[in-house]
Amino acid sequence: TLTSINLSCNHIGLDGGKQLLEGMLENKTLLEFDLRLSDVAQESEYLIGQALCANREAARQRTLNPGHFMSPIIAQGPENL
DSSP: OOOEEEOTTSOOHHHHHHHHHHHHHHOSSOOEEEOTTSOOOHHHHHHHHHHHHHHHHHHHHHHHOGGGTSOHHHHHOGGGO
16 A cells, blocks of 8 residues: 655646645545645645545554454454354
């Protein structure tokens, strides 16, 4: 799973930034995205950052959820057997 991408210094521009933003709205695993010196609009950078924050929170929740790593019976606890 891809979690980090570095596109810095690539002259992506305004239209490229919009395309990256559209892709980020579909991506749920990317946690880091470097766009330094890529001429991406500040609005696109901000919205991509918001998507990254949502992805990080979802990853944190998956890590904290013991049911993510256990079978449904074990995750429910012994009182539900």
